[in-house]
Structure formats: structure tokens, C-alpha cells
Amino acid sequence: MDTRERLIESTRELLWERGYVGTSPKAIQHRSGAGQGSMYHHFTGKPDLALAAMTRSAQEMRDSAEAAFTGPGTALQRVSAYLRRERDALKGCPVGRLTQDPDVMADPVLRKPVEETFAWLADRLAGLLAEAREDGELDAALDPAATAAALAAVVQGGYVLARAAGRPDAYAAAVEGALGLLTRPKGD
Amino acid sequence: MDTRERLIESTRELLWERGYVGTSPKAIQHRSGAGQGSMYHHFTGKPDLALAAMTRSAQEMRDSAEAAFTGPGTALQRVSAYLRRERDALKGCPVGRLTQDPDVMADPVLRKPVEETFAWLADRLAGLLAEAREDGELDAALDPAATAAALAAVVQGGYVLARAAGRPDAYAAAVEGALGLLTRPKGD
């Protein structure tokens, strides 16, 4: 891995662990093993490097979600698989956590990957739920878009609860609660 | 409002807006109109002042939730009222946002009010859902604790989605999606 690459990966880790305001150029240099001059040679400054890191994390989030969405099973099963996918619940969502960073949200350029990623996710989930509804897997009375928003929120909120409790199973409980609501037989 | 009080209130605002790492003593002094010496007279330092602010915000969160929980209507209606309660979705949850703050979570003293608040909320919601289930308002197949976790997650995640989208209605969509799942007639 070359220097530029190590800088990006180290920044991704630090943004995940400490957020944007909590991540200093010095910490990035230290973790990546790159020197001051090296960092400023490859990137114009902290925002530039953070953008590269955030863009990659956003892409990775989409890829791993898409892997679940295009996996085996019915539409509803694929949504369930996405929700139950292995996650490091205590670390939180590398993209979602940026939403709490004032300096990220204040800068349209930094904000864009975050905004786009969640818009994509909501849209993708809504499509799958619409498909499930057409197939009779899901109650026709449910609004796919609103239901999709609820599920995306359960994931993000599940991270918050897990971190608050200090226990990953708080995330699992939220997801199972949501799936209990989503998949219970409607004609019972 | 005396100086000590202004310091606490200003700190609450700043923690809400910028988080713990993003809030400097200087910024607190500036917003509160208190001087350096004044701040260090009333509090031993930033963590001490933050603890006072966080404790108050946590109490406020409980109080406002409790107001909805003990309001009029059936158990399920009170849960719905809590979810639909007016919120400044773009600002996020003043307590939940602290879970993203590494320096808060690393300090057991600072972490405690956050942890306790969400434990209380989950417990309270689970109790109401159990009540709803006994009253036949809620499907007997649903686990009250897991369902409660899902609802608490929808609220916290709803804030994340609203901030990501830059639109408060993303929060409302998540809540309505969750309520759609929770309250749809089971015998349809």
C-alpha cells in the first residue's frame, strides 16, 4: 500500500472512531506513518483528505448493502438479510456518524456523499419493499417509502442504542423488533 | 439567570450543536458571557461542566418523554404520541448525539447519564407495549422489549436520516413508517 493509500485508510479509521472534529492531521500522519510534508503533498489539507476517505466509506457502505439486496431469497428475505448482516454495532455506522459532525454538515462538499448515500439506501429499500408488496409478501396497506425510512432508521438508531448501552445486542434487539413488526403474519 | 446557570445552559446548547470534542471552554465562556476565571470558579473544568449540562439534558429528555407516556389515551396511543411529538429533527437528540463522542463514551462518569437515559426509555416503552398487548391493542406475538428497542431506534435513527437529508420530514417518514407497522390491523 503506498503512502497516499495509507493516508486515506488511516483517515477512514479515525473518522469512524473520532469523527471529523476529533481527527487531527497529526493523528492521521501518526497512524499512517506518513510525515507532515508527505500528507500535504498528496492532499491540500484535512478537508480534502477527509473527502477522499468519506467518499470511499460511502461507496463501501453501498457495496455491502447492495450485496445483501441482490443476494438469494425473496425481496423481504433480502431486506431481512441486510438488517441482520454482521455489523460492528459498537463502532457505529462510518457514514451515519458523520451526520453528527457540524463541520461536515456545514460544508456542502463534505456533506454530499453522506446525503447521497442515505438517499440511495432509502430508495433501494423502498424498491424492495414495493416488490415484496406486489408479491403479496407484505401488507398492501403499508407505504413502501415510509416503511423503508423506518428500517433505515432502525439500523442507524440501533447503533446509537448499542453504543449507549455499551452492548452490541442492543442493536440486534432493535433489528429483531423491527423484523417482528415487518414479517409477522398479517392474517393471524 | 446567574452565571453558573448561564454556563450550564450555554454548554447544553454547544454540546447539542457541536458535541463534546467540538465544544471549547472559550466557546462556552463567549456564549454565556462569563469570563475565564468565572467558569473555573464554578466548575473544575470542561468535563465537570459538561457533566452538569448532560445530566440536565438527560433529565429533560426523560421528563418530556414521561409527559407523553402519562398523557391521555390507550397505551398504544401514548406511545404514538411520544413518537409523533414535536421535535427539532434537524438538531438531533441532545442525549443521543453524545453516543458519537469518543471522549464522552471513554469516561464512565460522562457516559453514565447517557447510558441510564436510554435504559430508562427502553424499559418505559417496553412496559407500555406490554400493557398494550394485554389490552389486546397489540399483537400477542410481538416481544415488547424488542419492539420497544425498535421504536427507540427509529427515533434516534430518524434524527440521523433527517440530518443526512437536511430535511425534517425524513424523521417524520421514519416515524410514520414505524407506526404503520405497529398499528396496522392484525386481522386484515
Next chain:
DNA sequence: GTCTATATTCGGATAGAC
């Protein structure tokens, strides 16, 4: 491309006068 030196401001506080 990487290193070292230097610069400015901020963060987080202590000390002591008033």
C-alpha cells in the same frame, strides 16, 4: 515525494490580583 523548520491560533488550564 519526503523531511525539517517555522508560524499562528486555539484548547484547556493555573495563579494571583481585585
Next chain:
DNA sequence: GTCTATCCGAATATAGAC
């Protein structure tokens, strides 16, 4: 209780040598 002075290291770079 509040103010001002002072301190030391971190944050975020820029400049120029190698």
C-alpha cells in the same frame, strides 16, 4: 466571584531544503 496574565501543548498549516 470575577478579571487579567501567563503557560504549554495541539491544531493546521506554509516554506524551503533534500
